[in-house]
Amino acid sequence: MTMNSGEPISKPDLYVLARVIKTLKEKNKMNKTALATATGLSYDRLVKYLDWMAQKGFVEFDSSGDVVLTKLGAETYDQLVKWILQHIGKVRFQKLT
């Protein structure tokens, strides 16, 4: 499903992706306007991201047009959390007082 949203996203911002997925994880499914409000994105920008995410299989749209997080989307998010933890977890921060 492709939406008419102007220039497509070539390099998505991980922060925005994580916000969208996290919100969808918490709410299960949402309409685009509510999702834009919850993530603090403009509607147009959100639509661009949703377009990109739908192409990657992270989200899909139900019959009423609401955005639903796919299993792949949820797994990708968990993978991202794991990746950051794996790397930042290896850094030993000695307490500086």
Added chain:
Amino acid sequence: MTEENLSSKMTEFMTALDQVKAYRELVSAMADFVIIIVASVAALLTANIVVNLLDVFYGYGFVTPGNSGSLPFFNFLILFFGVIIGVLWVRQKLSSVRIGEWKNILNEGTPGAIKLLQETNWEKIFSDIRSAKLGFALYGAVKILAYWLVATFLFIVLSSFMGNTIHLSFDPISLTVIPLILVLILSVKDLRYRYEQVGRLDSLLWELRWFDNEFRRADFQA
């Protein structure tokens, strides 16, 4: 491995960076500290010149009649307050460093952690750590020098008092070396602490360099 783990690890990371920021401030605060000490010494010299001139023009003992020990005591007081003001100034500057600004962002959880990592200016952090190491070590040295100066003047006051009462006098070398030894003995804990902190900053630098390298190389594939 949960989002809570990530938040706590990120809190540790950002707290360490905040500490580096505060130590980094030591470099500029140290310059202020040196200026305050030099100003105290200048004030002390000016006071002595004025007293000596008044003595020349109005006769010896005009300013401090009948008390030859009071001038060294006033010298000591000027330096003592100079050092106190300097140390307080440095502390005030360190406490004015804004820390914990990342807490609200990190409250967002994983997205917040990603944002913080994305916005981290690694080169600046590495440079800050290097400056922090230098500032932290130099401030310790400058502080010991200032304490030595104060201790020397205090010792001069005491030796003048002892010379008048029990006729015990010290040669000029003892008047400077004994206070230095005392100051070094009293500062051993501080010196050890500074040595250890510089080592910790060094290892933090290497750890972050490794992380930066991994973070740059990573290509998150969906």
